[in-house]
Every structure is written in C-alpha cells, then in structure tokens.
Amino acid sequence: MDSNHHRPGETAIDRRFPALFVSHGSPMIALEPGQTGRFLQHLGRTLDRDWGRPTAVLAISAHTTAREAVLLGGAQHEAIYDFGGFPAELYRLRYDAPGAPALAQTLSDALALPVIDHGGLDHGIWTAMRHLYPDADVPVLPLALTPHATPAQLMALGGQLPMLSAQGVLVLATGSITHNLHLLMRGQPSEDAVEMTESHAFRQWIADRSAALDWEALADYRQQAPHAALMHPTDEHLLPWYVAAGAGGLTIQPQRIHQGATFGCLGMDAYAFGPQALRLVQALAA
Template sequence: MTDRLPALFISHGAPSLPLEDCPARDFLSTLAGRLPRPRAIVVMSAHYEAASVHVGASARPETVHDFRGFPAQLYEMTYPAPGDPALATRIAALLRDAGIKASEEPGRGLDHGIWNPLTLIYPQADIPVVPLSILPQEDGRTHYRIGAALAPLRDEGVLLIGSGSMTHNLRRFFGGSYGLTSPEEPFARQFADWVAERVAAGDLETLLTPPEDWPLGRENHPTDDHILPLPFALGAAGTPLTGTRWHASTNYGILAMDVLALGL
C-alpha cells in the first residue's frame, strides 16, 4: 500500500528562486526527503487563472517562462517532467462529481508557480505533473471544495500542492528598495505566524473567511490570487484540519516563504 501523502502549501517566491542563495531554496531542496515518493503531482498554481477549473492535460507540458526582466540563465531553464492525461481526466471527473465545473486543457504548460519549486524538490523531473487553475473571481470556500474533491488522490500516491505565497504585496515591493536579504517587515511575519497558528489550532472556519477579515490580510494580499492555493490545500487535507509549518523564512523583506504540511 502506498503511504498517504500530506497536502502542501508552498510559497514559490520570485521566479529567480532556483538561483537564489536563501533558506527557502535550501529547504525546498531537502523537502523530497520528508515525503514518500509520489506517483504524480498535482499543483494548483496562483499563476494559472481561469473562469472555471482547468486541468492541464498535456502529455509533455512545456516549461513556461511567464515573467520578464530576470537573468538570462532563468530563461534557459526547463523542467521536462511528463504530464498525466489520464490523471487529468480523472481529476476533472472528480470535480464534476462534486458539482464543480471543470475541463481539461491539453495545451497547458508548467508556469513558474509550478516548475520553480519542483526544480528544487524533484530536480530529476521524472514524476508526472498536472497543473490546476485557480478561480480568481471565487472565494476560499470554493477552492476548499476543489481540494476536498481531490483529497482521495492522496491515498493513491498523488501529491497535492497549493503553490502561492504566504505574503504577496508586490505593490509594496515595487514601491520600496528591497533586496533578497532585506530585514523582514513585521507585517509580513506577523501575518505568516498568524496563519501557522490557525493551522496548528485546527481553526478551519477562520481560515475560510475572506482575507480582508484576517489580521493584516489586505496588507499582505491586496489581491487573492496568491493565497487561494491555501484553501485548496486545506481542502485536500481533509477534516478535522491538522497540519504544521515545515518552513518559515522571508525573501525581499516582504515575501514570507513559509511551507505548510497539512493532513498529517
């Protein structure tokens, strides 16, 4: 029998994360050692937006360099993991069975919210990867339902990951003078610690309220896109909510790079 995998929330950081000398990169490089080897990986990425749930169904998903202004070396990087069209079809069916509109997207590649962390976690790129979209017009409870519908896959050797950012105020970033090792802003760490505390307490109901109701919520997430993968991971974890923070650090002063392991 396959060991049951946790659901993960991973802060994927800037596109340049694989090139950066920082604690988050070091941690992600060791993460695979904490997990049973999955037979496939499903990633809900903050950078894959759709009006209804789209499931990447390419047999050979391309590496998408969905960013500008970064070092040339980054644009030469590829993550040639195979896809899993059969798993994509199953995911879409599980979602439709749960009353959630879903469709397969055969041409979808792997954006940096997916290949950035996976390059560090599974550098061999030999595990099939299936991308999953967020619904930016929907709330956390909807994303929780998506995760809950896919939770049975964890018993089948499938690793479910929500890839976003624990904090993501890029307006503040571009308005300041932050470097990779800038001192962390208290508003970012306080928010990240609050989320970790709610997870440790099993306080699912609070975590499913809108981010504007969270302490420092809008200071850290002016938009919801990078926090929506969190309720997906919470749904994939099952009930009652259990989980812990496996990593906490901050890049560029305001990007909390926390990683949560859920459903342990």
C-alpha cells in the first residue's frame, strides 16, 4: 500500500519532513559510528517509522561546491573517496544510490538552477546516508553550493525549498558545527578528548541564537560568535546549516537534536528546522 494512503480509521502519515543539518565529522564515522553514527542510525529509523521513506533526499554538503549553485542530476551515484590517509577498508565501502533526475529538472525549472548530468556523493553525504538509509535505496539529488555565498544568501536559497517537504523530499545538509583541521592535527588528540572551551562556547552560541530566532546575528556569525575564526577558519562546513535553516522557515524555532564533540574540537551537533522539527524531537525521544 502506498504510504500516502490509509485505510478508514487509520491515521495518515504526515510525510512533510523537517529540514535537517547533521555534522558528519571524520570519514571514519562510516566504519566507526561512535555516538554520532548511532544517533544517525536512530534518526533514520525514527524517520522511517513516523514519516515513511522519503521520495528523495536533496543533499547539501560542505564538500560539493561549484562556482555557482548547481544540481547534480545524474541517474546513478556512487561513493566518492575525497580524502586520504585512512585505512584501506574505508575505501572499499560502497554507497550506490539512485539519482533523482526528474526532481533535478523540477527544481531547475522552479529555481532557475542549472543541472549537470553528473553523479557521485562526497563523503559528507554518503557517510551520513550509510547510517540513515543503509540500503542506499533512496534517490539522492546533490545541490552544489558556491563556498563564496554568504549565510544570508544561503538562507534565501533555502527559503525557496519548503515546497519539497510537501512532496516527501528530505532536505539534508551536512557539514560540521565546528571544523578546524589544524586543531585536529595538532597533538593528534584522541576521539574522546575533553572538548575545548572555545568549541563548546561556539556550539552553545549557535544553539542560543537559534532558540532566539536571531537570524541577523547568525548570518553575521564571523563577527559575533565567540571564537568564530578559530572554529571555522573557512566557512564551508557551516554554510549548509544556513540552507537547511532557510528551508525550514525562519519563523519557527530550530531544534538541536544532537550535540557533542569529538577529538576535543570537532563539533557534531545536528539540527532540525521547520514546522516538523518539534515533532521530530518528540519522536526521537519516544
């Protein structure tokens, strides 16, 4: 039976997904899930139970960028190993998900975005998707962003995407709530190292300003957030957060659905945005 229909007396599944941002962390999360990987697995099961399987995932990642926003409309994807120096086992993992060319054309027409006939999922997408949808059976449409876009521009782009929720499409943005590779390499901290004070302060500022719907401050995070330059020497790992925020709508309080840090400085927070965000919080706790 189609999940959009129900028998008399049954309650229809509300398939309007919240927009999500998840921190993907190290590519090793695909082999060693840790706390965040286990959360993503729980998140996937919860979405399946309470929302049903999405018709597609619109994926926005820190690692898929272009000179302008562009949709990767290939009919088939595979995992891209856009990293080096990891165990050979990691490079043997596969994630062969179908593409979503029809959705790409629909979005292209609606948003005047170009489509390229290209497939492939960067590690920010496939390592998260392996935990959310391990069977690789959900079509994926990557949206490449320009790393030079401002947070305000990306929130505006996301603001054109709410119609996807009504179509059963999950907007999934991936990056890291804090990301400084120099800190990660300095002294080679252990995965369970005590979090730096600066990292915690930055993560909490994002959470506090989100709860206050202070989008002006959030858009100006590099000037207003504590330790912003230390936590994000460059913007790209936080930029997808703003697309998901815009997709959820800026009048509804975002929900931090997961928090924590690995290696003492790599923030792993996840957020849900939009009218379904609080419902997700409740579903995750059920």
